[in-house]
Amino acid sequence: MSNRAWVTLATNDSYGLGALVLANSLRRVNSAFPAVVLITPSVTEPMRDRLRAAFAEVVTVDVLDSRDATHLALLQRPELGITFTKIHCWNLTQYEKCVFLDADILVVQNCDELFEREQLSAAPDVGWPDCFNSGVFVFTPSADTFSQLIAFAQERGSFDGGDQGLLNSFFSDWARGDINKHLPFLYNVTSAAFYSYLPALKHYGQNLKIIHFIGAAKPWLQQYNFESSTVEAPEHIRGFLQLWWDIFVSLVHPQLDTAMVEVEETS
């Protein structure tokens, strides 16, 4: 068994679709490392089947909720409380080093070199760049760290009500500490970067490794034309959304049974 693994999370079948595309994107770039998906009880049995086929391990965990409605309201994303469930990843102590990837991520180039980094390595968040974005991070599984994170969360909550606020407060030396823990932005290019500073995207974005579809406009919610096999999207981000859908249509969709196709169509 490998001592390193990619880890993602899906608490429902919609994010399950994202996780399936993510797993296929890792295979497409020939990653040498297995992928693990954390799921919660609400993921349906047909989706679990598909996840078992695409991932080396499917691990069922409890839902952790920050129950912090005030902060979440501030962010206007009340659904994010569930992302607290993410911190269960520290319990994967069968691995020595892991990289967490959100289920709304597409790996477009081989990134196996990420496993050489130390905990906690992550890329800056464009909303407040002295915070890291918690969609991609290198970590060391440890039952101790998990307990500390739970205790910290119970005592201090999370300034944004989600895992990103919690993890940034816990790993608070990220901004001013070791520069090697600052992953290049190319390892977590969030969708906003396709709109706010185009010349930088054109200049630095050629070698993009990981794209992260943050916010409410998830890839699986975009308009896709099955006849022309094209996705409707603004110019600069269209290529990556198309790649997501190409993977979905060729490798994920044919594997879904009728129950699952329904999920996809109503999601």
Add this chain to the structure above:
Amino acid sequence: MSNRAWVTLATNDSYGLGALVLANSLRRVNSAFPAVVLITPSVTEPMRDRLRAAFAEVVTVDVLDSRDATHLALLQRPELGITFTKIHCWNLTQYEKCVFLDADILVVQNCDELFEREQLSAAPDVGWPDCFNSGVFVFTPSADTFSQLIAFAQERGSFDGGDQGLLNSFFSDWARGDINKHLPFLYNVTSAAFYSYLPALKHYGQNLKIIHFIGAAKPWLQQYNFESSTVEAPEHIRGFLQLWWDIFVSLVHPQLDTAMVEVEETS
């Protein structure tokens, strides 16, 4: 004479108004260091008078233009070519260490500690956070560096057509080099941060040092009600815009002669 100085730039009377407020904001927080403004021939004589009263030095320089219409068009900010003029600041060799501040900046807390940093220290840009934002940077004046920058600009241009692209390419080790050259974001909080990740702003922004009104909506272009002495602006940024206008109305506006008031009103 101090061997350290704040430096700003105004190539026209509108940015001159910004520079005047900036200088007053530095005085308001009791900075121990003098402020220098670079101007170009197009700044009018009455404005020069006001700048001479507010700044320790007013230095006239040539306009440097990147003449790089393609890249600027991409950024949809053709006026930014003129910001190339900024690099004249390296010629202020009468000082040993300087901090450049854009004219659309307000210093809200004493930041004299910035002079302890080395060239080139700057805060991340929210558009592409592996770039620094060139609205605030610590530098060491040097005729040599100036020549190198000019040669570099002539040979390679600027990926965004402005000074930020040029400076990021020239000081290209910023992202992966010395973490001490990453100024805390609090030293250059750009207006976008007031909209994109509010919980982080509330959590980390209490101790904000410098606010930078980037983009087209400059403070001097906002609607101000002289009767109620209030500025119209979205909630989260209103306090800082109000502070800009309080300084403008109390310390800058009374000093403008009639010719200048006209500039203000048509700008």
